Every structure is written in C-alpha cells, then in structure tokens.
Amino acid sequence: xxAQAAVTAKPSGARRAMRFVLPLIVFAAxxxxxxxxxxxxxxxxxxLPAPSVIVLTLIKDWAVxxxxxxxxxxxxxxxxxAASIGGIALALLFxxxxxxxxxxxxxxxxxxxxPVIAIAPLLLIYLEQQTAVVVCAFIVAFFPVLSNTTLxxxxxxxxxxxxxxxxxASPQQTLRFLKLPAALPYILGGxxxxxxxxxxGAVVAEIAAGTAGAGSGxxxxxxxxxxxxxxxxxxxxxxxxxxxxxxxxxxxxxVSHLVLRRWHESALGxxx
Amino acid sequence: xxxxxxxxxxxxxxxxxxxxxxxxxxxxxxxxxxxxxxDLAVRKGDFISLLGPSGCGKSTALRIIAGLTxxxxxxxxxxxxxxEMQPGHGIGFVFQEPTLMPWTSVRENxxxxxxxxxxxxxxxxxxxxxxxxxxxxADFADAYPRELSGGMKMRVSLARALVTDPDILxxxxxxxxxxxxxxxxxxxxxxxxxxxxxxxVIFVTHSVFESVYLSQRVxxxxxxxxxxxxxxxxxxxxxxxxxxxxSAAYSDYCRRxxxxxxxxxxxxxxx
Numbered sequence: 279x280x281a282q283a284a285v286t287a288k289p290s291g292a293r294r295a296m297r298f299v300l301p302l303i304v305f306a307a308x309x310x311x312x313x314x315x316x317x318x319x320x321x322x323x324x325x326l327p328a329p330s331v332i333v334l335t336l337i338k339d340w341a342v343x344x345x346x347x348x349x350x351x352x353x354x355x356x357x358x359x360a361a362s363i364g365g366i367a368l369a370l371l372f373x374x375x376x377x378x379x380x381x382x383x384x385x386x387x388x389x390x391x392x393p394v395i396a397i398a399p400l401l402l403i404y405l406e407q408q409t410a411v412v413v414c415a416f417i418v419a420f421f422p423v424l425s426n427t428t429l430x431x432x433x434x435x436x437x438x439x440x441x442x443x444x445x446x447a448s449p450q451q452t453l454r455f456l457k458l459p460a461a462l463p464y465i466l467g468g469x470x471x472x473x474x475x476x477x478x479g480a481v482v483a484e485i486a487a488g489t490a491g492a493g494s495g496x497x498x499x500x501x502x503x504x505x506x507x508x509x510x511x512x513x514x515x516x517x518x519x520x521x522x523x524x525x526x527x528x529x530x531x532x533v534s535h536l537v538l539r540r541w542h543e544s545a546l547g548x549x550x
Numbered sequence: 551x552x553x554x555x556x557x558x559x560x561x562x563x564x565x566x567x568x569x570x571x572x573x574x575x576x577x578x579x580x581x582x583x584x585x586x587x588x589d590l591a592v593r594k595g596d597f598i599s600l601l602g603p604s605g606c607g608k609s610t611a612l613r614i615i616a617g618l619t620x621x622x623x624x625x626x627x628x629x630x631x632x633x634e635m636q637p638g639h640g641i642g643f644v645f646q647e648p649t650l651m652p653w654t655s656v657r658e659n660x661x662x663x664x665x666x667x668x669x670x671x672x673x674x675x676x677x678x679x680x681x682x683x684x685x686x687x688a689d690f691a692d693a694y695p696r697e698l699s700g701g702m703k704m705r706v707s708l709a710r711a712l713v714t715d716p717d718i719l720x721x722x723x724x725x726x727x728x729x730x731x732x733x734x735x736x737x738x739x740x741x742x743x744x745x746x747x748x749x750x751v752i753f754v755t756h757s758v759f760e761s762v763y764l765s766q767r768v769x770x771x772x773x774x775x776x777x778x779x780x781x782x783x784x785x786x787x788x789x790x791x792x793x794x795x796x797s798a799a800y801s802d803y804c805r806r807x808x809x810x811x812x813x814x815x816x817x818x819x820x821x
Binding site for chain 1: 645662663665695
C-alpha cells in the first residue's frame with residue numbers, strides 16, 4: 279500500500295519540481311548563450327554587456343545603486359499605501375452612497391485610462407518632485423484597489439445580508455462583520471495588482487522627471503546612465519527593478535495566502 | 551382573583567397566535583403577482599408546512615413573515631416576546647443554503663445573532679456552545695464551515711437560528727439540497743428539537759413526504775400567484791418516529807396532500 283502511494287505521489291512531486299527546475303534551466307541557458315555571444319563576437323560592453331559584466335557592475339556600483347533602490351522602493355511603498363487606503367476608502371464611500379458613486383466613478387475611470395506617462399510632466403510642473411512621483415504611483419495603483427473592493431463589497435451573499443437585517447445589525451456591524459470579510463479576497467487581489475503597478479508608476483514618474491530633477495531613484499539612474507553610455511549600469515539598475523517587482527509580488531501573494539488559507543478557495547486549491 | 555375572572559375573549563385568542571396573515575399579497579416591480587391574497591393563522595407551538603410548486607411564492611411568504619420583504623398589501627402580525635423591542639429576536643430563520651460565513655469558525659457563526667444584539671462575549675459563547683450541543687455538533691465549534699459536510703452545515707445553520715431562543719422558527723426548504731438519508735436524520739432531529747423546545751415552526755418545502763412527516767398542518771399552495779389550496783391537518787400518535795414513515799396513515803395523508811397539490815400542475819405541462 280505504501281509502495282502504491284509512493285507511485286501515485288511521485289509523478290505529482292516530480293511535476294512540481296519540474297515547475298521550478300525548467301524555468302531555471304531556461305534562465306541558465308539564456309545567460310550562457312548571452313555570455314558566449316558577447317565573448318565570441320567580441321561585442322563591446324557599451325553595445326551589449328555580458329551578464330558577468332552586469333553582475334560585476336552591480337557589485338562595483340552597489341553604493342550608488344542601493345541608494346537608488348531604497349529611494350524607488352520608498353516611493354513605491356508610499357504610492358502603494360496611498361493607493362490602498364484611497365482605493366478602499368473610496369470603494370466604501372461608493373458602497374454607502376449610490377449618488378457619490380454615480381458622481382465620481384467616471385472620473386476614477388478617466389484617471390485610469392489616461393496614460394500616466396502623459397500626466398507625469400504636468401504633475402512635475404505643479405508639485406514638488408518627490409510628491410509628484412508618489413502621486414503618479416498612486417494614480418496608477420489605486421484603480422485596481424477601488425474596482426476590486428467595489429466588486430467585493432457588492433458580492434456579499436444575499437441571504438447573509440438578509441440575516442444581518444433580520445437581527446437588526448447596524449450599518450457599522452454589517453460593514454465590519456459582513457461586508458469587509460466578504461470583500462477581503464477581492465481586496466487582496468486588488469492589492470496584489472496595485473503593488474506591481476505602484477512600482478511602474480514610480481518608475482514612469484522618475485523617467486518623466488529625468489535628469490533635470492534632483493531625484494536619485496533607479497529609473498533616474500537608468501536615464502542618467504543612458505546619457506553617459508554606461509550600458510552595464512543600465513542593465514544592473516534594470517535587474518534591481520525587476521527583482522524589486524518580483525519581491526513585491528511575492529510578499530503580497532504570501533500575505534494574501536496567509537490571510538485566506540483557512541477559508542477561501544483560492545488559497546485552498548494548492549493544498550488539496 | 552375570583553372577582554375578576556378572565557374569559558377566553560377575542561384578545562386571548564389573538565395572543566395565542568404566533569403569526570397571522572390577512573389578505574397579504576406581493577407584487578413584483580413589473581406588476582406580476584407573486585403571492586396571495588393569503589390568509590393564514592398559525593397558533594403558538596404549531597409545526598406547519600407550506601407546500602407548493604416552485605415559484606408559488608412560499609419562500610416570499612416566509613420572508614414577509616420574517617420582515618425581510620415588505621408585503622404589497624395586507625397585514626402581517628407576528629407575536630413578539632413581551633418587552634422585546636428589537637426586531638428579529640423573536641424569529642429564527644434557516645435558509646435554503648446553510649448561509650454560513652466561510653471566514654470564521656462554527657462557534658463565531660452561531661454566536662453572530664448574539665454579537666449583533668451586543669450580548670457580552672462570555673455569555674454569547676456559552677449560549678452558542680449550548681446551541682451547537684443541541685444539534686449534536688459540540689465537538690465542531692472550532693472547525694471552519696468548509697470542513698463540514700452538507701448536513702453538518704445545515705445543523706450549524708439551525709443552531710444559529712436557535713441561539714437567540716426565538717419563539718418562531720422559519721425554515722425555507724432547509725433540507726432540499728441534502729441526500730435522502732441525511733434529510734431523514736435531520737427530519738427526526740428537528741422533530742425532537744421541536745418537541746423539546748416548543749417553538750412555532752413554519753417550514754417551507756416542495757416535498758409532500760417531508761411535509762406530512764413533520765407537520766401538524768400542511769398548507770398546500772397553488773401556482774403563482776400563491777394562494778391556499780388546502781389546509782390539511784395531520785393527526786397521528788405523537789411523538790412521531792420512523793414507524794410513522796411506513797404506516798398506512800402516512801401514505802393516506804401523502805395521497806391526500808398530493809391530490810390537493812395536483813391542480814397546481816394543471817396547464818403547466820410545458821414546464
């Protein structure tokens with residue numbers, strides 16, 4: 279019986295391992311091919327730096343780059359927090375009053391569909407640079423939080439809502455014990471999207487601010503290095519941005535999983 | 551109190567009623583009549599079933615009694631416990647689905663009505679545990695709803711309806727989605743609870759057999775708009791048990807109720 283169990287368990291375990299191993303093999307193969315191409319063809323680093331050169335640059339310029347990384351991450355965090363609070367608060371307001379929703383929702387959509395790269399230069403005129411960058415991150419990230427939270431608040435089980443009505447629940451009780459918990463999976467989904475988007479918003483605003491500004495974020499480093507033809511440093515900064523995005527997504531996915539693991543289908547699927 | 555004897559006046563008769571509906575109708579927004587006019591009087595402590603084809607408005611009638619839906623016309627009277635001002639506390643409601651909050655434990659689900667009524671936590675938890683024990687789920691207080699079977703979830707829903715100790719229990723096809731074995735067990739448990747607690751139960755079902763087995767009165771309703779087609783009293787030796795299910799009297803009653811139900815299907819063969 280144990281042998282049988284082992285036989286049935288093996289393919290799924292192997293498949294699971296393959297899901298991690300295969301992308302790594304592709305990654306390694308790509309890096310090797312890139313390295314070989316650069317070395318064999320003798321491509322100069324200012325055209326295309328080899329991966330080894332990028333890593334060396336990352337180590338050599340760590341003092342500068344880590345400073346920039348911290349700046350960008352701080353901006354992203356500020357934008358993300360503002361977007362989370364703003365999105366959830368606005369959704370709650372919409373949920374309380376249809377009139378407010380009808381009045382304001384179109385403008386939330388307008389803000390969302392207007393490309394942020396086009397808004398950024400205007401913001402930079404009217405706002406201080408650091409504020410403008412955070413506002414950009416906020417504009418890009420708040421809409422998914424708003425629309426997901428709205429969806430969640432409207433997805434409350436009708437019979438449960440009836441039960442709360444039957445027992446004379448106050449609006450505050452209904453919000454706290456029914457609407458917010460019911461909307462939680464949707465809110466967390468929105469936050470997961472918002473995390474990545476606020477990084478994008480911060481980067482876009484830094485690029486728009488360009489070298490004219492006093493900023494020192496990673497996107498600013500990329501722009502600056504581009505003007506100086508310091509291509510390896512551009513790649514190193516890009517690598518850091520990419521890693522930051524992955525970590526942000528991973529952390530938010532983990533939080534979502536931990537919060538929902540006892541009851542929500544999305545978190546249960548992996549265990550069963 | 552010899553000088554002031556209390557004769558059985560109209561007043562006294564009225565107080566003995568748990569629920570009384572008079573000319574109650576319900577029309578949808580598009581003008582389609584869903585229910586009524588419906589006249590129904592339910593005495594305190596009775597177990598009655600509302601039986602009818604789907605869409606006949608029996609669930610609507612139940613929601614009107616609970617105050618979840620407003621009647622379009624007519625009067626609804628529900629006896630409330632003396633001194634009880636808050637709505638709903640005299641009524642327990644069991645929905646067609648268990649309608650549990652998936653994000654919290656069984657105990658918290660059962661405690662919800664007390665929590666909404668701002669009952670202190672220690673007392674509320676004790677009462678929730680007692681209600682769970684009364685439906686045989688004392689060991690599952692800390693489980694989450696998803697960890698329970700369909701029948702157990704329905705028991706939790708029943709415990710939640712009982713936790714406020716309501717006088718009236720409204721049940722909207724509570725066992726319709728369960729398999730027959732589970733349903734029979736829950737039928738027996740419900741009867742035992744009803745005998746022990748002496749509550750007024752209004753039970754909506756579309757099963758002839760279930761309605762006859764459970765209730766003292768079966769109210770057969772017509773197709774939409776739902777009206778009362780027949781009011782059949784089920785009289786048998788109490789307490790009822792499994793023997794009743796196989797008795798000749800039971801099948802007689804089932805035949806009578808089915809016959810009363812038959813006109814509701816006339817002209818609906820296209821369904």
